[in-house]
Amino acid sequence: METQKNSVPKIIWAGASIGFTFLLVPFVGLSQRAPWSSFVQIVTEETVLKSISLSMIIATCSAFICLILGIPLGWVLAKADFRGLKLVRAIVLLPMVLPPVAGGTALLFALGRKGFIGEKIDSWFGVTLPFTTAGAVVAASFVSLPFFVLSIESSATQLDSQLEEASLNLGATPIRTFFTVSLPLLRNSIMAGVALSWARALGEFGATITFAGDNPEQTRTLPLQLFVALETNPERAMIIGVLMVMISLSVLVTLRGNWLVQR
Amino acid sequence: MTEIFLSGRTQLGLEEFEYSFESNSSKRIAVVGPNGSGKTTLLRLIAGHNRLHSGLLKIDDYVYDEPASGNFTPAHRRKVTLQHQGGSIFPHLTVEDNVAFPYRSKRNSKRKARTLASETLEAFDLLQIKDKYPNQLSGGQVGRVSLARSLAKQPELLMLDEPTSALDIESVGQVHQILQSLTTTLLLVSHDPIEVLKLSDSIIALEENKIIQFGALESVISRPATQWMSKFFDLNLVSGTASGLEFKTDSGEILQLSQSYSGNVEVSFPSSAVSLHLSPPTGSPRNKWKATVASLDTKDNLVRVKLVGTFDCYATITVPSFNELEIVLGSTIWASIKATELNVLQNPIPART
Numbered sequence: 001m002e003t004q005k006n007s008v009p010k011i012i013w014a015g016a017s018i019g020f021t022f023l024l025v026p027f028v029g030l031s032q033r034a035p036w037s038s039f040v041q042i043v044t045e046e047t048v049l050k051s052i053s054l055s056m057i058i059a060t061c062s063a064f065i066c067l068i069l070g071i072p073l074g075w076v077l078a079k080a081d082f083r084g085l086k087l088v089r090a091i092v093l094l095p096m097v098l099p100p101v102a103g104g105t106a107l108l109f110a111l112g113r114k115g116f117i118g119e120k121i122d123s124w125f126g127v128t129l130p131f132t133t134a135g136a137v138v139a140a141s142f143v144s145l146p147f148f149v150l151s152i153e154s155s156a157t158q159l160d161s162q163l164e165e166a167s168l169n170l171g172a173t174p175i176r177t178f179f180t181v182s183l184p185l186l187r188n189s190i191m192a193g194v195a196l197s198w199a200r201a202l203g204e205f206g207a208t209i210t211f212a213g214d215n216p217e218q219t220r221t222l223p224l225q226l227f228v229a230l231e232t233n234p235e236r237a238m239i240i241g242v243l244m245v246m247i248s249l250s251v252l253v254t255l256r257g258n259w260l261v262q263r
Numbered sequence: 264m265t266e267i268f269l270s271g272r273t274q275l276g277l278e279e280f281e282y283s284f285e286s287n288s289s290k291r292i293a294v295v296g297p298n299g300s301g302k303t304t305l306l307r308l309i310a311g312h313n314r315l316h317s318g319l320l321k322i323d324d325y326v327y328d329e330p331a332s333g334n335f336t337p338a339h340r341r342k343v344t345l346q347h348q349g350g351s352i353f354p355h356l357t358v359e360d361n362v363a364f365p366y367r368s369k370r371n372s373k374r375k376a377r378t379l380a381s382e383t384l385e386a387f388d389l390l391q392i393k394d395k396y397p398n399q400l401s402g403g404q405v406g407r408v409s410l411a412r413s414l415a416k417q418p419e420l421l422m423l424d425e426p427t428s429a430l431d432i433e434s435v436g437q438v439h440q441i442l443q444s445l446t447t448t449l450l451l452v453s454h455d456p457i458e459v460l461k462l463s464d465s466i467i468a469l470e471e472n473k474i475i476q477f478g479a480l481e482s483v484i485s486r487p488a489t490q491w492m493s494k495f496f497d498l499n500l501v502s503g504t505a506s507g508l509e510f511k512t513d514s515g516e517i518l519q520l521s522q523s524y525s526g527n528v529e530v531s532f533p534s535s536a537v538s539l540h541l542s543p544p545t546g547s548p549r550n551k552w553k554a555t556v557a558s559l560d561t562k563d564n565l566v567r568v569k570l571v572g573t574f575d576c577y578a579t580i581t582v583p584s585f586n587e588l589e590i591v592l593g594s595t596i597w598a599s600i601k602a603t604e605l606n607v608l609q610n611p612i613p614a615r616t
Contacts (some may be wrong), residue, residue, distance in 0.1 A: 165312055166351035168338040170416050171368035177339075180364075184355045 074152025104210025151193035266370025273320015296469030310339035350409030
């Protein structure tokens with residue numbers, strides 16, 4: 001490692017420094033202007049506490065949905081071979097590059113009260129997703145699922161297929177092999193995928209506000225709270241910003257320590 | 264005894280493979296051939312990881328693969344075990360759970376599977392490391408654990424892909440002793456001629472993705488079909504006991520070694536190192552013995568002479584010296600070999616009972 005570090009040319013170092021500074025400066029600015037003395041007071045305000053708990057609930061539910069849907073999806077993308085696989089992969093990854101507002105709009109016209117599926121859900125079950133926590137979970141899952149799938153797919157591709165063959169050789173059925181050999185071997189990337197999709201869901205704004213709207217009781221997560229506060233109470237906006245940086249940073253630090261750097 | 268019948272073709276990518284053999288009464292078949300000659304693919308076909316494109320694969324009376332009739336038994340329903348090179352031990356399971364794995368697959372309860380695994384571990388002298396994870400094991404332990412696990416399935420045919428290629432000498436000895444004590448029908452890919460001589464009773468020789476020779480060990484060694492084969496088997500193996508510089512063959516012949524050893528050993532030497540003489544040789548060779556010419560095989564200006572006497576071995580000599588010696592079948596002759604040509608293989612631990 002040492003020798004590799006030393007062999008980086010100076011010009012590359014310079015470029016990297018500029019890039020790092022570019023990423024760092026906004027946080028320095030935020031923490032400099034933030035009214036730290038009122039941090040505890042603002043964070044414990046009832047509306048902020050409500051947003052924190054909504055954010056946690058929505059991110060956790062969304063990470064769970066990603067887990068359930070993402071494992072089979074990532075597995076099929078990694079292992080299956082069929083016509084149109086590349087198109088399927090492109091569609092799966094689309095929410096990652098699509099502006100979340102566009103994703104939210106698409107969700108609205110599919111699952112909104114007048115959307116072609118939402119209409120039926122409404123008339124059959126009397127359930128509408130917009131302006132509910134469930135709607136916010138749907139929006140968050142939509143944008144964070146690709147992160148989970150990518151994490152599973154890349155490590156499933158690298159999985160030592162001899163271990164799965166050995167399992168079959170020893171008499172385990174393919175489904176048993178999946179649950180007793182493949183899944184445990186993917187443990188680290190499943191964890192990483194859960195953490196990544198949780199963090200992505202936590203920061204979700206565009207799709208949520210477009211699809212689930214801004215309902216203080218049901219959908220006003222921390223990013224929405226921040227957005228609202230920006231116009232009415234900049235101090236509160238800054239503190240919420242700092243709070244989100246702290247949460248996200250701690251997720252990333254935990255990730256690096258445990259799952260992203262593995263084997 | 265398990266009978267293998269295979270006659271068919273398959274294709275992987277651009278490579279074509281063609282196999283045809285019937286194991287008959289062979290119990291321990293060694294699969295040999297140069298790198299990339301189709302050895303592993305042969306095992307994978309029988310295990311069910313690759314499919315035939317045409318032909319038939321039968322184990323005993325069960326059709327495992329017959330494209331014409333659409334018959335194909337998937338890997339997990341075949342009564343064979345393929346042990347990959349390196350063992351493919353599950354890194355996320357303890358030694359005990361690795362060995363319990365095939366028992367679990369047979370729908371035993373977790374507790375029953377562990378009890379059965381413990382019995383297997385005990386038989387393999389692995390009980391004391393049952394709670395360890397594979398990354399905590401030595402190479403030899405990994406070799407024994409993978410064998411224990413393969414056999415826990417109680418396969419009718421055990422296929423091993425170079426089971427000792429990554430092991431140190433001591434572990435190789437341990438694995439060989441386990442394999443020698445087995446009654447399961449064995450298909451063994453090996454790059455080690457000594458291993459083949461020790462463990463097998465017949466040989467499948469592959470070259471360019473085809474079986475070029477199949478037969479009993481003796482007949483293949485005495486008439487290797489290709490140059491690669493004759494080079495591979497240019498080797499004699501004699502067992503006996505060593506004490507100091509003296510090696511006494513099981514038949515009582517005494518040979519001199521160049522280094523001191525003790526206990527049960529095996530001595531190997533290339534057939535080209537054996538010299539033949541009409542009268543008792545004089546000079547530097549320390550080892551000379553009288554033998555009878557049992558068979559002769561000429562190929563590429565070389566003659567392979569089979570010698571029988573107190574112990575059997577091969578000598579390879581050139582055609583001119585063969586003509587000079589006027590050797591005929593049945594004639595009695597003197598053989599000699601230099602002590603430095605004798606390569607001693609020590610058996611590390613007493614034989615298992």
